[in-house]
Amino acid sequence: MTDDITLSPVHRRVLRSQIISESEPGAVLRDFASLLDFVGAHEIAVSGKHQLLPMSLLADLNSRLSRTNTVNLKRPQQKSYPYISGLYLLLRASGLSLVEHRRNKQFLLLDDDALRSWHGLNMTERYFALLGAWLIRGRGEILGEDRYPFSELSRCRDFVQSIPKAGLKVAGDKQTESMLPFQPGLHNVALLDMFGIVSVWHGETEAGKAWSISRIFRKPFGDALFHLLSDISSDEIELWWPVKNRRDETAMFHDFQSRLQPFFPEWQKTLTLPETPLRDDLHVFKVSLGRVWRRITTPGGMTLEALSDAILEAFDFDNDHLHLFRYRNRFGIYEEVKHPYTEESPSTAEVKIGELLLRPGSTLEYLFDFGDNWIFEVRLEKLEPVNPKIRKLVVVDGRGQAPPQYPNFD
Numbered sequence: 001m002t003d004d005i006t007l008s009p010v011h012r013r014v015l016r017s018q019i020i021s022e023s024e025p026g027a028v029l030r031d032f033a034s035l036l037d038f039v040g041a042h043e044i045a046v047s048g049k050h051q052l053l054p055m056s057l058l059a060d061l062n063s064r065l066s067r068t069n070t071v072n073l074k075r076p077q078q079k080s081y082p083y084i085s086g087l088y089l090l091l092r093a094s095g096l097s098l099v100e101h102r103r104n105k106q107f108l109l110l111d112d113d114a115l116r117s118w119h120g121l122n123m124t125e126r127y128f129a130l131l132g133a134w135l136i137r138g139r140g141e142i143l144g145e146d147r148y149p150f151s152e153l154s155r156c157r158d159f160v161q162s163i164p165k166a167g168l169k170v171a172g173d174k175q176t177e178s179m180l181p182f183q184p185g186l187h188n189v190a191l192l193d194m195f196g197i198v199s200v201w202h203g204e205t206e207a208g209k210a211w212s213i214s215r216i217f218r219k220p221f222g223d224a225l226f227h228l229l230s231d232i233s234s235d236e237i238e239l240w241w242p243v244k245n246r247r248d249e250t251a252m253f254h255d256f257q258s259r260l261q262p263f264f265p266e267w268q269k270t271l272t273l274p275e276t277p278l279r280d281d282l283h284v285f286k287v288s289l290g291r292v293w294r295r296i297t298t299p300g301g302m303t304l305e306a307l308s309d310a311i312l313e314a315f316d317f318d319n320d321h322l323h324l325f326r327y328r329n330r331f332g333i334y335e336e337v338k339h340p341y342t343e344e345s346p347s348t349a350e351v352k353i354g355e356l357l358l359r360p361g362s363t364l365e366y367l368f369d370f371g372d373n374w375i376f377e378v379r380l381e382k383l384e385p386v387n388p389k390i391r392k393l394v395v396v397d398g399r400g401q402a403p404p405q406y407p408n409f410d
Contacts, residue, residue: 003082006224007224007227007228008227009307010220010224011223011224011228011336012224012229012263012372014220014221014223014224014225015221015225015228015260015263015264016263018263018264020123020124020127020264020266021123022115022123023066024196025195025196025197025221026193026194026195026196026197026221027066027122028090028127028130028191028194028195029126029127029130029164030066031065031066031067031087031194032087032090032091032126032130032405033062034061034065035061035084035087035088035091036091036096036110036115038057038060038061039091039097039108039109039110040110042057043107043383044107044108045058045105045106045107045110046099046107046321047106047302048106049144050143050144051099051106051108051328052077052079052088052144053078053084053088053108054080055075055076055078056078056390058076058077058078058081058084059076060145061069061081061084062081062083062084065083065084065087067083067190067193067194068083069081069082069210070085070202070205070212070253071086071210071211071353072205072206072207072209073209073210076210078143079143079186079187079210080210080211081145082186082187082189082210082211083190083193084163085186085187085190085221086141086187086190086191086194087194088142088143089134089138089142089143089191090130090133090134090138090188090191091146092135092142092331092332093133093134093137093138093139093142093332093333093366094129094130094271095111095114095133095271095273095330095331096109096111096114096115096118096271097109098330098359099328099332099359100109100361101359101360101361101362102361104215104319105108105379106361109379111273111274113273113274113397114271114273114274117273118271118274120140120269121269121270121271122266122269123263123266124266124267125267125268125269125270125271126164126271127195128249128257128264128267129258129270129271130194130195131395132256133214134152134191134195135151135152135156135256136151136153136249136252136253136256137149137249137331137333138152138269139152139153139293140152140185140187141333141334142332143187143334144332147184147334148278152184154230155184155185155188155228156184156188156191156192156197156226156229157229158183158184158190159183159184159192160192160197160198160218160222160223160228161373162228162341163198163216163217163218165218167215167216167217167218167362168215168216168217169214169215170203170213170214170215170216170360171203171204171212171214171215171343172178172228180213182223186210186211187324189213189276190217190268192222192251196221196222197222197225197226198216198217198218198219198220198222199216199217199219200216201212201213201214201215201216201217202214202274206210206250218277222264223311225260225390228259228260229256229259240345241408251357253270255268270386276357277384278300278301278352278354278355279300279354279357280299280300280301280354281299281300281301281354281384281385281386282296282297282298282299282383282384282385282390283297283299283300283353283358283380283383284296284297284380284381284382284383284384285298285307285378285380285381286296286377286378286379286381287311287314287315287366287376287378288376288377289315289374289375289376289377289403290377290403291399291400292315292398292399292400292401292402293398293399293400294311294314294315294317294395294397294398295371295381295393295395295396295397295398296310296311296314296393296394296395296396297384297390297393298310298353298385298392298394299354299390299391299392300352300353300354301352301353301354302353302355302392302393303337303348303349303350303351303352303353304337304348304351304352305339305347305348305349305379306367306392306393307323307325307348307353308323308339308348308366308368309393310393311368311376311378313395314345314395314398314402315376315402316402316405317368317374317402317405318405321369321370321371321372322338322339322341322368322369322370323338323339323366323367323368323369324336324337324338324339324348325337325348325364325365325366325367325378326357326364326365326367327356327362327363327364327365330357330363335400337351358380359380360380360381360382360383361379361380361407362379362380363377363379363380364376364378364380365378365379366378372383374405392409
């Protein structure tokens with residue numbers, strides 16, 4: 001794979017001589033271990049919409065890291081601690097964590113099966129497992145940011161390559177200070193620092209500011225790394241988001257490994273996530289449109305298109321418009337499955353409900369009619385054992401009269 005990349009002797013020497021440890025080329029492995037210990041020791045109730053860490057735990061977690069943010073804010077949130085936000089993105093994008101819904105709350109948990117795989121990796125394998133999760137799968141939307149049209153790899157590579165050799169002056173440069181939260185994002189600046197790709201000089205703490213940066217410098221390892229990945233275009237990366245084809249994502253990780261592994265022969269094993277087969281269990285959904293709701297039971301083998309049909313029938317809507325389902329996958333990334341007529345694959349006619357691997361409490365957003373934008377909340381209340389008597393979707397309960405589909409038709 002590297003035959004198509006022209007690496008200078010200096011770049012090759014830098015890559016081959018780079019040591020991977022808890023503190024080299026950056027402290028990401030040490031601080032990520034601190035995050036794993038912290039999450040494992042606490043029952044952490046995360047925020048509802050974006051599933052972020054609560055304010056009450058941030059200062060404690062920040063104090064355990066080797067790279068910290070001195071925050072001078074009255075009510076700091078997770079984004080006020082870019083190093084924590086960066087580590088949280090790694091935790092979600094790596095698949096080492098899950099969000100479980102209990103008692104109308106959401107809790108951040110470690111995935112025991114994935115964690116066993118993690119503990120079987122050496123330092124080099126762990127470093128590149130996290131690097132790949134960040135650059136390939138990572139998205140700002142995991143942190144509650146608006147969707148950005150390109151991958152973290154594209155954002156970070158372009159940013160690093162724009163840094164002058166003398167370093168990027170930040171403190172006192174209003175244009176640069178205002179740019180960093182968006183390009184590449186402060187959490188990415190923190191991750192670039194923790195992975196040893198750049199060096200960040202901290203400035204004097206200022207009131208009302210989450211992070212004061214004096215200068216940012218490129219490092220030889222970062223230059224060599226991004227040069228090795230330079231032929232992966234932004235347009236190509238954009239096709240991977242949202243992830244609609246698991247085989248494509250797997251191929252991307254294999255490409256990433258094939259480029260770097262010749263320079264790091266210690267990298268033999270990869271992080272393995274547990275494979276969960278299609279769930280045939282009965283899915284019990286509570287479908288709400290405002291205060292009106294219907295309870296629908298369906299086998300996991302039914303398609304999302306069939307669920308759409310059942311929702312529309314339960315609310316007395318004509319099935320004469322396009323639709324889509326939107327949900328967060330296990331990595332905290334939004335995925336959309338759309339009506340077959342949109343010609344986007346896979347469509348709702350192809351995806352089975354059990355393939356979404358929803359956990360009780362998980363929510364789907366069902367959007368019907370892209371003009372009138374009817375938005376239904378589809379919450380999975382529970383999973384029940386397979387019942388051979390139930391082979392299709394059944395409306396078992398409900399409350400309230402559905403609104404008219406065309407209230408202003410006359």
